[in-house]
Amino acid sequence: MPKLDDTASAGQTSGDMAEQDSEYLTFSLEREEYAVPIMRVKEIRAWEPVTRVPHAQSWECGLVNVRGAIVPIIDLRKRIGLKTHDYDKHTVVIMFNVRELGREKIQGVVVDELTDVVRFPISSIQPAPQLKKRKSTQFAQGVVEYSGRMIIMLDLVKALGIREEAE
Amino acid sequence: MSVDVTRFHSVFFEESDEAVTEIESGLLNLDVTAVDSEAINTIFRAAHSIKGGSATFGFQQVAAYTHVMENLLDDIRAGKRSISQDIVDVLLGSVDALRHLLTFAKKGEQMDVQVLQDYLHPLELIMSGGSAAPSPEAPADASSATQTDEDVLIGWRIVFTPHKEMMLRGNDPLRLIRELGEHGPLEVICDTAQMPEWELYEPLNSYLGWTLNLKAPVERAVIDDIFAWVEDECDLALVPILETSAPILETNSKVAEEKKDSPSPSQEVLEPAISTPEPVQDISPKKAPTAKSTATSSTESQSIRVDLGKVDALINMVGELVITQSMLNLLSEDEALQGMERLQQGLMQLHRQTRALQEGVMQIRMLPISFCFSRFPRMVRDLSRQLSKDIELVMSGESTEVDKTVIEKITDPLVHLVRNSVDHGIETVEERVGNGKPEHGTVWLRAYHQVGNIVIEVEDDGKGLDPAKLLDKAKKKGLISEETIFNDQQAFELIFLPGFSTKEQASDLSGRGVGMDVVKRNVQSLGGSIHVDSTLGKGTRFVIRLPLTLAIMDGQLVNIGEEIYVIPLVSIIESLQPYPEMVHKVTGTGEAIKLRGQYLPVLRLTEALDAPAGHDVSALENGIVVIVEHDNRRFGLFVDDLSSQQQIVIKSLEDNYHSVQGVSGATILGDGRVALILDVGGLAMLQKETEETYAQVG
Numbered sequence: 001m002p003k004l005d006d007t008a009s010a011g012q013t014s015g016d017m018a019e020q021d022s023e024y025l026t027f028s029l030e031r032e033e034y035a036v037p038i039m040r041v042k043e044i045r046a047w048e049p050v051t052r053v054p055h056a057q058s059w060e061c062g063l064v065n066v067r068g069a070i071v072p073i074i075d076l077r078k079r080i081g082l083k084t085h086d087y088d089k090h091t092v093v094i095m096f097n098v099r100e101l102g103r104e105k106i107q108g109v110v111v112d113e114l115t116d117v118v119r120f121p122i123s124s125i126q127p128a129p130q131l132k133k134r135k136s137t138q139f140a141q142g143v144v145e146y147s148g149r150m151i152i153m154l155d156l157v158k159a160l161g162i163r164e165e166a167e
Numbered sequence: 168m169s170v171d172v173t174r175f176h177s178v179f180f181e182e183s184d185e186a187v188t189e190i191e192s193g194l195l196n197l198d199v200t201a202v203d204s205e206a207i208n209t210i211f212r213a214a215h216s217i218k219g220g221s222a223t224f225g226f227q228q229v230a231a232y233t234h235v236m237e238n239l240l241d242d243i244r245a246g247k248r249s250i251s252q253d254i255v256d257v258l259l260g261s262v263d264a265l266r267h268l269l270t271f272a273k274k275g276e277q278m279d280v281q282v283l284q285d286y287l288h289p290l291e292l293i294m295s296g297g298s299a300a301p302s303p304e305a306p307a308d309a310s311s312a313t314q315t316d317e318d319v320l321i322g323w324r325i326v327f328t329p330h331k332e333m334m335l336r337g338n339d340p341l342r343l344i345r346e347l348g349e350h351g352p353l354e355v356i357c358d359t360a361q362m363p364e365w366e367l368y369e370p371l372n373s374y375l376g377w378t379l380n381l382k383a384p385v386e387r388a389v390i391d392d393i394f395a396w397v398e399d400e401c402d403l404a405l406v407p408i409l410e411t412s413a414p415i416l417e418t419n420s421k422v423a424e425e426k427k428d429s430p431s432p433s434q435e436v437l438e439p440a441i442s443t444p445e446p447v448q449d450i451s452p453k454k455a456p457t458a459k460s461t462a463t464s465s466t467e468s469q470s471i472r473v474d475l476g477k478v479d480a481l482i483n484m485v486g487e488l489v490i491t492q493s494m495l496n497l498l499s500e501d502e503a504l505q506g507m508e509r510l511q512q513g514l515m516q517l518h519r520q521t522r523a524l525q526e527g528v529m530q531i532r533m534l535p536i537s538f539c540f541s542r543f544p545r546m547v548r549d550l551s552r553q554l555s556k557d558i559e560l561v562m563s564g565e566s567t568e569v570d571k572t573v574i575e576k577i578t579d580p581l582v583h584l585v586r587n588s589v590d591h592g593i594e595t596v597e598e599r600v601g602n603g604k605p606e607h608g609t610v611w612l613r614a615y616h617q618v619g620n621i622v623i624e625v626e627d628d629g630k631g632l633d634p635a636k637l638l639d640k641a642k643k644k645g646l647i648s649e650e651t652i653f654n655d656q657q658a659f660e661l662i663f664l665p666g667f668s669t670k671e672q673a674s675d676l677s678g679r680g681v682g683m684d685v686v687k688r689n690v691q692s693l694g695g696s697i698h699v700d701s702t703l704g705k706g707t708r709f710v711i712r713l714p715l716t717l718a719i720m721d722g723q724l725v726n727i728g729e730e731i732y733v734i735p736l737v738s739i740i741e742s743l744q745p746y747p748e749m750v751h752k753v754t755g756t757g758e759a760i761k762l763r764g765q766y767l768p769v770l771r772l773t774e775a776l777d778a779p780a781g782h783d784v785s786a787l788e789n790g791i792v793v794i795v796e797h798d799n800r801r802f803g804l805f806v807d808d809l810s811s812q813q814q815i816v817i818k819s820l821e822d823n824y825h826s827v828q829g830v831s832g833a834t835i836l837g838d839g840r841v842a843l844i845l846d847v848g849g850l851a852m853l854q855k856e857t858e859e860t861y862a863q864v865g
Contacts, residue, residue: 053830
């Protein structure tokens with residue numbers, strides 16, 4: 001079993017090293033574009049009211065029903081320390097399949113707007129510049145230059161607060 | 168043909184466990200004075216199937232051991248050996264040995280040969296003591312021989328019992344035997360024991376079994392190949408015959424003599440079976456009415472083994488269907504749709520059918536409580552012998568059905584309670600006679616349904632609990648303060664306190680540090696309750712009340728601020744809107760209401776759950792106080808308003824999230840939204856904490 005976990009978490013952290021050319025879903029947040037591996041995305045839903053959880057973290061919006069499963073949703077703006085902004089008709093929730101401590105989980109993330117599905121080789125990902133002023137860079141795994149745009153690779157493990165087994 | 172058999176291992180172990188239990192219960196129910204041949208047959212068949220399976224999967228130790236058991240049982244079955252209490256005891260001992268062996272096999276380990284020998288010894292003693300005894304060393308040799316590879320292989324003993332339907336699938340046992348014969352001299356011994364009465368005879372079925380002694384040192388794979396196509400359609404046991412294990416052959420030939428020797432008769436019997444003789448049409452119609460043996464076998468309920476995950480997925484899906492259905496129901500209340508009678512009728516029907524479907528699906532997870540009760544006859548029997556007490560266990564309601572998870576989780580607490588009754592409850596024979604009670608004590612174990620709950624009672628007619636002693640002890644241990652006044656009932660409940668154990672010296676059987684508090688905790692974690700009542704000198708009775716299932720429950724929807732929460736209906740005593748004069752402020756800001764002369768602390772849920780306040784409910788008299796009970800302690804939960812009561816499907820928060828204090832789970836409401844289920848136990852703790860903080864501040 002531990003072996004399986006290793007590969008899965010490796011896939012989450014290092015952006016699927018094994019694949020040469022991978023597809024990514026991109027979305028915008030405060031006019032910046034972020035990318036996540038599309039294989040991690042379970043589905044995309046429009047924003048809908050959530051059930052608040054008592055004593056939750058500030059960035060945890062609450063729980064929604066995804067076909068019978070109780071799924072927690074986080075606000076990515078709050079999570080990475082950007083200023084909040086009212087949800088509108090573009091606001092979407094991206095549901096991710098993640099693996100935590102050997103178990104499959106579903107977690108949702110609220111983002112401003114979906115932008116694109118792009119394909120680029122892993123080798124084109126460069127280390128993220130460390131910008132002290134910007135809290136958001138600590139959730140960046142790297143950056144990619146894609147047809148003139150700069151796309152930030154989101155560190156899902158960190159953003160979703162996924163606990164991993166101690167190495 | 169190499170088929171990977173390891174994937175069948177779990178099925179084998181599951182079936183073996185069942186078979187072992189069957190042997191055990193068969194032995195326990197056996198009346199030595201009037202032996203029922205069908206009972207012996209059942210035990211024999213169970214042992215036989217373990218043997219067959221274990222040999223097929225290569226668990227040689229298990230196979231060797233069950234082989235000896237089977238020999239003994241076969242002698243009994245054939246009437247060559249009369250059964251005595253001693254034999255039953257030895258066989259019961261062998262059940263334990265078998266369990267032990269199976270646990271080793273499960274781990275893929277071999278049992279120590281010496282231990283195996285010790286287990287085999289009593290069986291061998293009986294075998295050698297009897298009349299038709301094969302040499303006692305034979306089974307022992309078989310076991311050790313199967314382990315040591317150094318011994319020279321001289322042949323194989325194949326016990327081949329086709330299932331009834333084998334020929335219907337186009338497989339011919341005769342062909343297999345012939346094929347086997349091509350590899351060397353073959354001794355064929357036919358077992359006709361399963362042949363039915365002539366009028367029940369079904370020519371297309373195969374009723375025969377064979378013991379085939381192949382006297383040629385062929386590879387196992389050769390034999391496996393021959394039987395590869397029929398391995399699912401027969402019981403097959405392969406035992407290597409080794410040079411040193413000659414006695415085994417002797418045993419077999421002995422069996423052979425008993426069962427009519429030489430291959431020819433077997434073929435004679437076989438021929439008509441295969442060639443579909445004339446009388447078929449005449450016989451088969453008569454089958455149904457006259458069938459005595461079929462009648463008994465058809466009472467065994469048919470079942471299939473299904474992965475629990477699949478069942479749960481199905482339950483989930485039906486849960487969603489219920490939600491969708493209630494959503495449709497809500498929509499249908501729209502005025503525009505009121506006139507559409509056929510639509511309304513259809514929705515009504517959908518409502519009924521979904522409920523029926525939900526109930527039916529929930530039934531799949533329900534098992535009779537006998538799955539848990541079945542271990543107790545043996546346990547009580549062993550314990551009472553060990554303690555030299557004369558105890559009878561009377562069980563009722565074994566067929567009462569309850570959720571599988573509940574059964575799994577209630578078993579340990581029940582074991583503890585029954586042990587307690589046997590060990591502490593029932594007096595010794597001398598004491599009983601001295602007190603003018605019947606010599607033999609009785610422990611009752613009952614199960615029955617009561618309004619959506621299952622009630623399990625453990626009662627004994629032993630010495631009962633002494634409230635004075637209990638109080639004295641609790642005070643000595645500092646569990647309660649000196650001046651507290653308790654009535655008898657409250658004194659009895661003291662035994663559930665952590666750190667309370669009534670017997671001065673913890674015995675070997677009960678009181679190993681695990682106390683009644685653990686029993687109570689387990690019961691509560693299942694959403695149940697436990698109560699005790701007792702009469703000094705007459706006996707003690709424990710009553711456990713559990714929900715039938717952990718998947719659905721009755722809930723009261725309440726509005727807290729702008730949010731909806733669910734309070735489990737079982738915890739609610741009553742709900743009321745207090746008058747201003749009932750409300751009392753206690754030391755600082757703690758609140759209480761005085762209800763029928765009793766002060767009940769009140770927990771404001773908007774504060775406890777940090778919920779945004781709705782309309783103005785600052786004063787208790789503007790909202791509703793729901794009185795709940797946990798651990799025999801009552802307190803009030805202050806909510807804005809009550810909403811509907813409904814049956815809800817319980818979902819775990821931990822699947823995708825984590826647990827939250829004061830919340831036991833979540834459910835999905837009719838409109839598809841998530842509502843949290845309040846954990847009354849957790850809130851009770853929270854309430855106590857706030858009370859204490861106030862006390863400190865005040």
